[in-house]
Amino acid sequence: MSLQVNVKDLLSNLYHNRGVVELLFGQRDHITVNELLGRDDISEEQYRKLVALDILYEYENVVSLNDAVVAMFEDFMEIGEVTPGFINDYINELKRHIKFYQEAREMRFLRSIKKYLKRINSTLTREIIKLQKNVDDTYKNESNYRIKLQKLEDYREKRDTIIEFIKQTNLIVDETRILFNITNDTELFGIVSALKISLIENLDFLIEIQTDITDFINKIQYQLDVYKKAQRLKEVKDHGTLHFKTNFREIVSNINTLKHNGHKTPKTKIPIDFLYSDDGHVLCKRIAEKYKITRLMVRGLADKMAGNFKDKGVEQQIKLDTEKLVERFLAQTKLNLFEYLIDYKFPKTIGTVSFEERLSLFVEIAMEYQNNLDFKYRLQYHDYIEAVTNLKKRLGYTLILPLKEKAKKEKATK
C-alpha cells in the first residue's frame, strides 16, 4: 500500500483521470474492469497505477473508487447517506475542549472550541439537507415496499437523533454563556450567534421533513391498505359473491370515465376539397388499393418538378426579353444582327449566355421579326473555337441589318 502523502500528487492524479473518476462516482458498483478499460480515456498502465495508488479498488472484477474520495465528493455535494453520528463526535469534542478551557484559559483550547462550534453548525445543516433529499428519493425511487417503509422509518429516527443533537448543542451554548462572555472574543460571539440562528432554522426544517415523512408513509400505507382490499375483493370474487356481498355493482355503475362508458372519440368526415389536394390523392390511392377500385387510381400526382427548374426560368426570361432586345438592335445602325448578339452584354441576373444560346436567339429573332429586319442575302463568316473539342471552326451567317425607315414604308406598302 503506497501512501498518498502529497496533496498535489493526489489532486493531479485525480485530475488526470477525471473522466474515469466522474464515471465511477456516477455509477458506483456497476463498472467492471473490462468496461473501464474499454473506454478511450484510460490505458491498462494508467489503471494499474491508479490501483497501486489506492485511488481505485478492484473486487471480483468490479472497479470502485476509494471510499475516502467518494466521501469527499459526497460531502461537498451534500448527497449520500445521512450520518448524524458525526455531530455526536463533534459535540463530545466540544464538551472536552470546554472542560480543558475551564481548567486552563489557553488560546489553543478556545481555537478548538470555535472550530467545533463551526463544524457542528455546518454539519447539522448538511445532514438536514441530505435527510430531505434522501427522504424524497426513497419515496420516489425505492421499488420494494417493505424496504421503502423501513427506510422512511429509519429516516424518522435519524431526524429524532438530529433534533436531540440540536437540543444538546443549545444546552451547551447556554451553559457556557458566562464562560464565553469572559473570553470577550468577538469572533466567538459571532460564531455562537450564527449557530443559534441556524439551530432554530434547522428545527423548522426538521419539522417540515417530519410532515413529509409522515405524508409519504401514509401514502404508502394507503396503497398497502388498498392492495389488501384488492386481495380480499379477489377472494370474494373467487367465491362468486362479488355482486352480492359488496356494492361493487353500484360503484362501477357510477364510474364516469369516458373510456369505461363506451364514449368514442368524436369522428369527423373528410372535407371534399381535401380529396382534390395532393395529400387527399395519396389517401384516395391507398383506399383504392385496399378495395381494388381502379376508378380512383386513374388520376395521378403531378410529376416532380425538374431539378433545373430555375434554369428553365432563365431561358424563359431571355425569350421574354427578345422584344426589347430587337428594339435596341433596331435603334442602332453600326452592327449587323449576328455581331450584335454575339457581343451583347446581357444583364448579370441572367448569367452567362453561351455561344449556342446566342445562335438560337439569332435564329429566333430572324424568324419572328423578319418584317422589321433587312435581309441582305449575303454570307459573312465568323471564326471561333469550339469550347468542347477545342477545334477552330468557321460559321457562315446571313447578314441582317435593321430596316431603314424608308425601306420599312416600302415594305409595308407592298
Added chain:
Amino acid sequence: MEENSFNLPKQTHDIFAVMARGAFISSNGSRDGMNRLYDVINNPENFDRLQAYFNVIRYNIERGNNFFYFSKLSEPNSELEKKLERFERYIDIIDLFASMDNKIGIGSRFRPSEIAEECNANVRLKQKLQKIPLYRSETLHNKVREICDLMSRDSFLELEDEKSESYKVLDSYNYLLDVINSVAIYEDSGSTSDDAQGIIYN
C-alpha cells in the same frame, strides 16, 4: 384564432385529443409531453378556462390525485355489463400486482419478464396469473405482456423504454386504487376484519 378569444392555453387541442380518447393525463407520464399537459391543466387559471370551454361541449374535466380525465356531462353512463367485466378484470390484475414480492405501486418501474419470472417461481402467483381471463397467450411472459399492454392502453402504465420493455406506473393508477377502496364489503356479522393492520398476505 379562437384560442386567443377564449384565452385558452395553446395545448388545448392536445389535451382534448388525449382525454377525449378516454385516456388519463398523469403528472408523472413522460410520453408525448404528458407531464407538460398535466402542468398546463393543473394551473388554476387554465383549469377554470378549460373546464368552462369543455363544459360547452358537455365534457367535464375530473381531477384526481395527480391525474385528470374527462367525464360526459348529463349523459347516462351506459354499458354496465361491460364496465363490470372490465373492473372485475382490474381486480384480478391489481390482486396480482398486490401479491408480488416487489409491490408495484405508483412510480414503480418494472419489466414484464420480471413479473413472469416471479410468477414462475411462486405457485400461487402462477395460478393467479393463469386464471386472469380473456388472454389467449400461452406463455406466462406473453400473458404478463398482454396485461401490461392492456394497462398502458388504458393509460395506467406507460411503456417507458421499448428496447428493454420497461413500464412505469402512472399516477392514474390511483384511480383504480380509489375505486377499489370505495367498494364496501358487507361482512357476515361473525368474521370481522381483525387483520386490518400489518402484513399483506402474500
